[in-house]
Every structure is written in C-alpha cells, then in structure tokens.
Amino acid sequence: MHTSKNEWITVWKVEKCFYSKNHVDPEHDHRDSYHIMYCIAGRIKIEHGGACYDLVKKQLAVFKPKEMHKFSVVSKEGAHTLDFKFRINDPELNTVMMAFPRRMDCKDEQIGIYMEKMVEEAINEKYYYRETIHALGLITLVRIIRSYRLEHKSLSKNDTVLPESIKQENFGAIIRYIQEHGNPTLTVDQLSRMAGYSREYFSRKFQAVTGLSPKEYIIKATIDKAKRLLRETDYSVGYISDLCGFNSC
DSSP states (O other), rough: OOOEOOSSEOOOOOEEEOTHHHHHHHHEETTTTTTEEEEEESOOEEETTTEEEEETTEEEEEEOOOOEEEEESSTTOOOOEEEEEEEOHHHHHHHHHHHHSSSOOOTTHHHHHHHHHHHHHHHOOOTTTHHHHHHHHHHHHHHHHHHHHHSSTOOOOOOOOOOOHHSOOOTTHHHHHHHOOTTTOOOOOHHHHHSSSOOOHHHHHHHHHHHOOHHHHHHHHHHHHHHHHHHOOOOHHHHHOOOOOOOOO
C-alpha cells in the first residue's frame, strides 16, 4: 500500500499474513518503524530484545524501531496474523510506545477488528482509503494503550507505560532498558519518569548505583553497543551509526 500519514503516525504497511507450519522469518529490524503483529490463529515463537516467547490467538507483539527480531511458526496448522507497520511522528506518543511491553493480551476485541478494517481499506483502495487507514491506525494504537492501562489501573493519564520491574526500586531494570534502547537522544527526564521519581532523586540514586551520571551511562552504553555491532555483525559504519542513534544527535 502507499504510505498514509497524519501528524501523529505514518502508516506504511498493513496486511494479513498466512504462515505455513515451520515457516521461519530470519532476524531483521524495521529501522525507524514499529511493527505490531496480532495473532489471529496458531502459535508463533518470537525472539527479540533478548527475550523468547510464544504468541497465540488474541495476543499481539510490539517490535520497536531498530529492534532485531525473528520468529518461527510452531503450530501444526500454521499461523494467521494481522500486521501493522508505522512510524510515530509525535515525541510523547513515541516515548509511550518505546517503553511498551513486548507482548500483551488483547481483551479489547475491537483492536483486531480495526486492524482487519485497515487491511480491507488497503486492499479495496476506495475513495480516501489512505486517510481512512491512518485514522484507523491511530484509533488502533489508542485502544492498545488504553487496554494495557486498564490492566494496570494504577497508571494515571500521564504515566509512561512500563513493565512493573522498571517501576521498582531496583535500578537494574532501568539499566537494562538503557542498554537495549539507549541512544544519545534518550534524556534523564524520560528515564526519571519511567522510574517514577523526580529528576533530582533519580540522578542521585542512579549515580550511587552505577558510579556514573545517567547521561554518562547512556553515552557509554551506546558506544559499547556500537562496538559490539562492529565486532559481531557485517553492518556498515553508517548503518550502525543510524542504529545507535548517532545520526539523530
């Protein structure tokens, strides 16, 4: 389909996929885009971000920008999915989605219905179908976020959506988050909101735990990640710079 864009998101692909038994999708990423995979039927084994899990009916997986992932079909009957690929243009919405869990149950059946409607619009290409797709895409994202918040009622409107482990006193989860998602554009304000502390308290506590200020640790983690990619992959220097966020500075 042709790219569909509004001030919030840019949708560049929606599709319904049918995978046969033993299908394997090799490791890849989507550069600056998100990919939401909603399972209609079957069981899919997914590996990404250092995690390995099964995706089953009425669950969705969220693959974030520059996040390497791969999957394989493990059910005898194969698997059916709805796939939604998009870029986020709004910084606040991007912060929420970057911290979103990798997998969630979809108790809101409208999520799958809206994704089906996007696919139908892309196939039929009726009048104003591009505008309809980006409107449905934004509604789908909002419903996903609301569904997650409903399961975590302690979250207020302005809270960042995070796994519970990141909200605990243990800063190990924040450190793992920086190692996985860190780049020079990640700010101390974002991290302190994720941890649920004031900027001042968070900075003090973080330095006491790691021996470095949050900003120093972000830079170190990003450089370490770039070195590892140079050592362990065949990626070009330019692509690694982009992957680690150096070109966004």
